[in-house]
Amino acid sequence: MEVKYIKYLAMLFSAVTVLLVACRRETFDYGVFTGDAMNQRKKYERYDSVVVEPSNFTSRQVESLKEDGRHVYAYLNIGSLENSQPYCKRYEDVMLDRYDGWPDEHWVDVTREKWQRLVVQERARVYKERGFDGLFIDNADVYHRYHTPEVYQSLKSMLASLKRQGFKLIVNGGDVFISETLKDGSARRLYDGINQEDVFTTYHFDKKEYGRQSREDTAYYEGYLKKARKAGLDVYIVEYRAGRELSRKIDAYCERHGYKWYNADSIKLN
Template identity: 85%
Template structure:
């Protein structure tokens, strides 16, 4: 069984023991997560943290696969420098022998699919909220809109066509919806997980 280690490539929580050392590369507060800030991924200091310090820790602990979170930083700060920095970090991690699964980051992923670099940089994608959703303001779980579901279905189909593994995480999908998602994933060769809560604990 392969166990993924979580690697936050685009933001930083203030609960991390090394948070104070990286305050100078932090940007806006992360919506919905008050104890987290986006990171300036173009800074060499941040890149060293991700591809050297954190990667070394995971190597020493025997992890072979990394769950890459918050490539969405490219959606938030849509600049070529951010795009190239993310690609550079992923390429470095890939050279170190890690299997990489990019969580979310559909804007970034879509661009790598267009320029043909996706399969060289990572092995799969995970998408949350394809069929369900969570309202951070109302703190309520619900059903995703048809427009967003259709968008994610097209996006995931493109990822699969490019040779990437596809995973889906939903939140509190009911029995009937779960049956629908089971059939959908079986039909397309995806794997999915029905989480009990937004914090995945």
């Protein structure tokens, strides 16, 4: 009887463990939803930190998400301009080349004071008033496209201004810019963390297909992220449609290194 009872307890403990693991998987550290057409609070409540399109949120909605201890980041495009933005017409004179893969978007001249005022004063002021904890800075890759000291210093200046306003900053992509700030020792003063897309997966814009990242690129990104983490930065990863087996590998990888990651269903991040 005692043996059977012990076996029964073991089975019960195993079942409870499985149930607890399943429950834990209902909540996640990090999610990026910049392509959402509207506020989907039920979805966001499953995440400890969320990145959202700020135009879809009122200050009351932001505060309501923060009440549970959630960190809410506003998406801020620092290096390019989309035609859909209501202020686009006023900034046509700062537009440069068309953005590959995104036909309704152009790179911008970040050295122009006009553009810098939009980013660090107009946009940042609105997001601060709405109560966002931080900013998810996109398209610092403009420095890779237009590789000049003036572009580099302009990006650093804008990030420093945003940081002084009390925002926590996550820089998405921009590995060329990030690597240079790591070399000159300015990274920690300018931003708090980095986000890298496509470390293990990728999206082929020409074929409009999701797939696995090349081994060479994965190895490059792994080394790059390791340097960022060693410098004391938070590290985040966004993958696209990682399958079950690959997701387990990414889970283990992020657990080992102290990274957070999000598995997106679509390149549109909705």
